[in-house]
Amino acid sequence: MSLPALRLGVNIDHVATLRNARGGARPDPVRAALQAIAAGADGITAHLREDRRHIRDEDIRRLKAEISKPLNFEMATTDEMLAIALATQPHAACLVPEKRTERTTEGGLDVVGGYDHLAPAVEKLGAAGIRVSLFIEADEAPLRAAAKLGAPVVELHTGAWCDAVEHGDAAKAEAEFQRLVRGAAFGRSLGLEMHAGHGLDYDTAERLAAVPEFVEFNIGHFLIGEAVFVGLDAAIGRMRAAMAAGRARAA
Numbered sequence: 001m002s003l004p005a006l007r008l009g010v011n012i013d014h015v016a017t018l019r020n021a022r023g024g025a026r027p028d029p030v031r032a033a034l035q036a037i038a039a040g041a042d043g044i045t046a047h048l049r050e051d052r053r054h055i056r057d058e059d060i061r062r063l064k065a066e067i068s069k070p071l072n073f074e075m076a077t078t079d080e081m082l083a084i085a086l087a088t089q090p091h092a093a094c095l096v097p098e099k100r101t102e103r104t105t106e107g108g109l110d111v112v113g114g115y116d117h118l119a120p121a122v123e124k125l126g127a128a129g130i131r132v133s134l135f136i137e138a139d140e141a142p143l144r145a146a147a148k149l150g151a152p153v154v155e156l157h158t159g160a161w162c163d164a165v166e167h168g169d170a171a172k173a174e175a176e177f178q179r180l181v182r183g184a185a186f187g188r189s190l191g192l193e194m195h196a197g198h199g200l201d202y203d204t205a206e207r208l209a210a211v212p213e214f215v216e217f218n219i220g221h222f223l224i225g226e227a228v229f230v231g232l233d234a235a236i237g238r239m240r241a242a243m244a245a246g247r248a249r250a251a
């Protein structure tokens with residue numbers, strides 16, 4: 001069986017985290033994006049948080065102008081972010097939940113409770129030719145709501161699984177992995193394009209790559225951390241190899 005190719009979107013947010021720690025211009029997240037593409041990334045993901053804790057407006061403008069691969073713009077569903085997305089015209093916009101005090105994104109969007117709030121944003125982004133993705137949990141209710149909203153893509157939140165793996169909680173990890181497997185199959189049966197991301201490392205990306213419905217992973221924090229030790233090119237090369245190995249096992 002030949003499976004669809006599995007794309008790697010590299011999230012460069014945490015290059016900006018490091019830059020902002022000193023308040024200057026270095027390290028430059030756009031340089032990281034260009035290097036990631038040269039090393040084999042299929043696209044670049046950047047999350048313009050409302051508090052601008054890492055990526056800034058100018059980074060988004062430069063990314064759109066300077067990179068040669070698709071830009072996946074992660075955003076909260078606010079009027080401000082919608083205006084920036086419509087002005088920037090990224091390839092894709094991934095709607096994510098945001099809490100001001102969270103350290104990182106803690107879960108998927110509440111697509112069911114937030115349906116009426118999300119609907120006009122999905123409609124406007126789609127009408128502008130921007131591919132809309134919803135960052136959600138791998139459960140039937142949000143998947144059904146995403147399909148009803150008319151979003152072509154969902155990104156399943158892999159954070160709970162990756163945390164359980166990292167903390168050595170084997171039972172929870174297996175349950176979370178099976179939830180992702182079921183969610184990917186169910187989402188695909190609804191016609192959704194299936195992406196995944198949050199907290200993935202070499203091992204979790206390799207295992208998830210064997211789930212045939214996934215066509216894109218977005219990976220950032222781990223790769224930028226690895227780059228400190230082995231360089232960005234090597235980290236991306238090893239991630240691609242891990243994904244290919246997982247995919248090969250599924251074929």
Ligand SMILES: CC(=O)[C@@H](O)[C@H](O)COP(=O)(O)O
Binds near residue numbers: 047074103198220
């Ligand atoms: C939605 C998501 O998972 C990404 O935005 C990524 O995690 C970015 O890093 P922070 O969550 O630290 O902003």
Ligand SMILES: NCC(=O)COP(=O)(O)O
Binds near residue numbers: 011135199218219
């Ligand atoms: N949407 C998830 C993402 O872009 C990357 O998340 P992480 O690998 O930085 O945790």
